[in-house]
Amino acid sequence: MNEAIFLSLHSDFFVILTRRGDDSLILKPPQKTKSLLQLEILQDRYLEVPPDIVDAFGRELAGYLGEKSLPYYMNLTSLHSHYDLYNLRLEHNRHHFQMDGLFLFSNFLLIIEVKHLIGKIMLNDAHQLIQSKDTEEKVYDNPIMQAALQKEQLHSLLSKSGYHSIPIHTLVVFTHKKVNLSIDHPDIITSQLLPFRLKKLSKDFPNHILTMDQLLTLGKELLALHSEKNLNLLQDTHIDLRNIRRGVFCPKCKPIVMKRRHGGWVCPNCNYKNRDCHIYALIDFIYLFGEFITNRQLRWFLLIDSEYTATRILKDLGLKAEGNTKNRRYNLLPLLKFQR
Ligand SMILES: [Zn+2]
Known part of the structure; x- marks a missing residue:
C-alpha cells in the first residue's frame, strides 16, 4: 500500500511523495497533468468539441493511463532502492523536454518512454513506428529516438549541475494489455517484461556511483525544476467562449x-x-x-x-x-x- 507522507504546493499543483516498503520513494507520482485536466473539462463543457481537441485529449489520457500502470511493474522488481519521477518536464537550452518515467538508481538512471497503444506495432524500413488497428494504419516517431533525445538533454542538464559520471539508459515500454508488439529489440518491451529487463540492466551497471542520500538530493533538485505545461486555452486552441457550457x-x-x-x-x-x-x-x-x-x-x-x-x-x-x-x-x- 502506498502512503502519502508529504503534501506540498508545487508550481500551483499538489505533489505527493509516496513511500513504499523498501527505501524506494515515488518523488513525483503519475498524475493527471494540468493540460489533461483542461482537455477533460472541455469534453464536458464545450459544445461540439473540435476533432483536434478530441485527439489531443485521447493522446494525453492514454499517456496518463500508461504511466499510471508502471509503478506496479516497477515494484515487482526486487532491485536496489530507487527514486521515481513520473512525467517530469524540464527546460534545457530554452527547450522543454518531458520524460514519462525517470528512475534514479545508485548505479544508473533510467528513462522510460511509455506507449499506451493497442493493435499491431512494428517498425518500417525508415524506422518509423507503425500501428495497425482494424484496417487503419498510423505512423509515429521512432520511440527509441525520442528517448535518446531525452537522454541527451538530461545528460547535458546533469553535466551542468556537476553530475557527470552517472550512466543513463532508455527503455520504451508498451503498457496496453491489448498491444501486439512485433519489434525484436531489447529496449522496446511490454510492461510484463519490465521486471526482467530491469534485473538484467542492473547487472550491466555494476558500479554504484551515487549514495541514496545523493540520489534523493538529485531527485529533489530535478523535481524543483519541473514546469507544468500550461495550455492557454483561448490562445492555443480555437475555443469560442460562446460555446462554453x-x-x-x-x-x-x-x-x-x-x-x-x-x-x-x-x-x-x-x-x-x-x-x-x-x-x-x-x-x-x-x-x-x-x-x-x-x-x-x-x-x-x-x-x-x-x-x-x-x-x-x-x-x-x-x-x-x-x-x-x-x-x-x-x-x-x-x-x-x-x-x-
Ligand atoms: Zn441530476
Missing part, C-alpha cells in the same frame, strides 16, 4: 445544470440537492480561464443573476480578495484541494 453541473446527470434554491443547488432532472456543487464548477473555471475570478465573472460562469448571491458565495468560500472595490478579484486556487 456554463453553470453548476449536477454530478449525477451532467451536463444538466442545477438551479440555485434556498442557498443551495437543486437538479431539475433528478432533484439532487447539494450546497457545495459550485466548488466543482469553479475548479473547472480555474483550468479553463485561470485562478482569478471577479464577482461579475462568477455570475457569468455559475449563471447567477444576483450580485448579492455571488458575494455571499465568494464570502462563504473564504477566498482571498485583491484589488480595490472596482477591480476586486478572488484567488480560486485554495479550491484545488477539492480536486475532482
